[in-house]
Amino acid sequence: MIIDYDVHHGNATQEMFYEDPRVLYFSIHQAPFYPGTGLSTERGAGEGLGTTINVPLPATTGYETYEPVFRQVMSPAADRFNPQLILVSAGFDAHWKDPLGGMYLSTAGFAKLTGIIIELADYLCDGRLVMVQEGGYDLQAMANCAATCVNLLLGDDAAVDNLGPAPTTQWRINTDVLIAELRRIHKLTGYRMRNAPKPDIERLRREVKGPDA
Numbered sequence: 001m002i003i004d005y006d007v008h009h010g011n012a013t014q015e016m017f018y019e020d021p022r023v024l025y026f027s028i029h030q031a032p033f034y035p036g037t038g039l040s041t042e043r044g045a046g047e048g049l050g051t052t053i054n055v056p057l058p059a060t061t062g063y064e065t066y067e068p069v070f071r072q073v074m075s076p077a078a079d080r081f082n083p084q085l086i087l088v089s090a091g092f093d094a095h096w097k098d099p100l101g102g103m104y105l106s107t108a109g110f111a112k113l114t115g116i117i118i119e120l121a122d123y124l125c126d127g128r129l130v131m132v133q134e135g136g137y138d139l140q141a142m143a144n145c146a147a148t149c150v151n152l153l154l155g156d157d158a159a160v161d162n163l164g165p166a167p168t169t170q171w172r173i174n175t176d177v178l179i180a181e182l183r184r185i186h187k188l189t190g191y192r193m194r195n196a197p198k199p200d201i202e203r204l205r206r207e208v209k210g211p212d213a
């Protein structure tokens with residue numbers, strides 16, 4: 001499985017594995033933006049249909065949208081695919097300080113997203129995870145994110161961050177609608193991760209009926 005959080009869509013990576021069911025490619029990227037590919041309807045073809053997942057998001061999207069996409073779209077898709085290895089296209093150009101990208105991720109945001117990926121690798125494939133540095137056009141932001149990721153891979157969750165939080169977004173995406181639509185497109189509606197805790201049906205029943213039932 002390849003996880004690509006570089007701000008650009010990984011058009012070449014997608015192209016390589018578009019018809020290959022052995023590789024799940026997941027990309028979250030700014031759109032509209034160079035190179036113009038990576039619509040959510042691009043899902044692979046032939047035997048590879050369903051093993052490409054694209055999440056295009058408008059400029060100034062931040063962690064509050066990335067996180068639910070990672071937890072509720074990427075994670076269950078990975079769980080279903082059951083990868084032997086996770087590769088990360090670790091571009092840091094979605095950092096708010098980046099002069100090319102227009103996204104609002106902070107170094108702390110990148111750290112938390114990378115933490116989700118590390119958890120996923122631990123749970124799905126015995127921690128087999130390779131991160132490859134890609135984009136990043138603000139040297140300070142890139143250095144902070146790269147150092148933070150190395151810390152995380154070494155088991156230390158300290159973020160190296162002297163740039164602070166992203167600017168406040170003027171508007172917010174309705175993430176509930178976004179997640180529901182992405183889960184519909186990728187046939188994940190109702191999917192339960194294998195390690196999800198079993199629902200306590202009795203407790204739910206009591207809550208619905210009230211204490212006197």
Ligand SMILES: [Zn+2]
Pocket residue numbers: 006007008091093134135136
């Ligand atoms: Zn890039």
